[in-house]
Amino acid sequence: MLGTRLATPLLTAAGCGGTGRELEPHLDLTTLGAFTTRSLTLDASPGAPAPRLVETASGVLWNTGGQNPGLQGFLASELPWLAQRQVRVVVSLAGGTPGEYAELARRLGNAPGVWGLELNLATANREDHGRRFCDEAYHAGKAVAAVREALPRTLPVLAKLAPGPGLVDVAGVVARAGADAVVLVHGAPGLAFDPTTWRPALGTVAGTVSGPAVLAQALRCVWQVHAALPQLPVIGAGGVRSGFDVVQMLLSGARAVELGTALLREPAAPVRIAEELREELLRHGTTDLAGLIGAGHTTSRGEPR
Numbered sequence: 001m002l003g004t005r006l007a008t009p010l011l012t013a014a015g016c017g018g019t020g021r022e023l024e025p026h027l028d029l030t031t032l033g034a035f036t037t038r039s040l041t042l043d044a045s046p047g048a049p050a051p052r053l054v055e056t057a058s059g060v061l062w063n064t065g066g067q068n069p070g071l072q073g074f075l076a077s078e079l080p081w082l083a084q085r086q087v088r089v090v091v092s093l094a095g096g097t098p099g100e101y102a103e104l105a106r107r108l109g110n111a112p113g114v115w116g117l118e119l120n121l122a123t124a125n126r127e128d129h130g131r132r133f134c135d136e137a138y139h140a141g142k143a144v145a146a147v148r149e150a151l152p153r154t155l156p157v158l159a160k161l162a163p164g165p166g167l168v169d170v171a172g173v174v175a176r177a178g179a180d181a182v183v184l185v186h187g188a189p190g191l192a193f194d195p196t197t198w199r200p201a202l203g204t205v206a207g208t209v210s211g212p213a214v215l216a217q218a219l220r221c222v223w224q225v226h227a228a229l230p231q232l233p234v235i236g237a238g239g240v241r242s243g244f245d246v247v248q249m250l251l252s253g254a255r256a257v258e259l260g261t262a263l264l265r266e267p268a269a270p271v272r273i274a275e276e277l278r279e280e281l282l283r284h285g286t287t288d289l290a291g292l293i294g295a296g297h298t299t300s301r302g303e304p305r
């Protein structure tokens, strides 16, 4: 379903493309598969104390604390700007309860410009976000079912999950609850210290690691979920920064890919990566992107691995 409805397989990842305005000078947002917003809550949130992002050896450690303008602020000043430009918008939602997810979905479901909803069900920041995130399959399933029921029209519902030992089970639960796809992954829990103060480098103790450090982990998550649930569309996220990284995600089973940290340093990364992807395919004598999805799960003779 997703592969055919997206113009290209490259989306932005939640929280990494600002409001869209920041990216606009660098790329035509309508060429993206979709633009994903930062996670929205019902009420505006000031977020975590600074610093919220530090560089580590192979990625960033971050904790925004869920800073966002709240539903009203988003509807008043962010969504209209994106809708006017006909950008396909995936709105990321963060609720503390299934009822909060449902309320957000109800009020966004008919808003012009909303192409899909992504439910942030990840736990990586749990200790800092407190009740905002839920990991247990039970809560994740309830949140997806509540959103499905609340939606006034048919919209893609994506469930974004954090890596973890129960990932395949959670993916199965959210799929049965009505998710159209899972987004894997949100990043991994992490910690870094400030070399001068010897205190934790973020304003909170822990954060989430994103960027190249999590690519291999994300690929494995995509692979495992695709192997267990081959009918469930997967969108890969985590450390993608080249055309070959996209190929790896597709071979593992992803139908599309979200770009996050890559945008922070290089806002035009989707343009370069799309070009590299075309070159990768040409080098391998194919233009059949769809043929790559899950192809890593079979041998060159087409037998299952």
Ligand SMILES: Cc1cc2nc3c(=O)[nH]c(=O)nc-3n(C[C@H](O)[C@H](O)[C@H](O)COP(=O)(O)O)c2cc1C
Pocket (backbone or CB within 6 Å): 013, 014, 015, 016, 037, 038, 039, 053, 060, 062, 064, 066, 092, 120, 160, 185, 186, 187, 209, 210, 211, 212, 214, 237, 238, 239, 240, 258, 259, 260, 261, 262
């Ligand atoms: C600064 C920053 C803010 C983020 N904010 C959100 C967010 O609001 N909601 C969410 O679901 N994920 C958020 N993420 C996670 C990304 O969407 C993505 O899943 C993760 O960073 C892994 O992809 P990447 O390695 O390409 O960045 C954020 C990541 C970063 C670096």
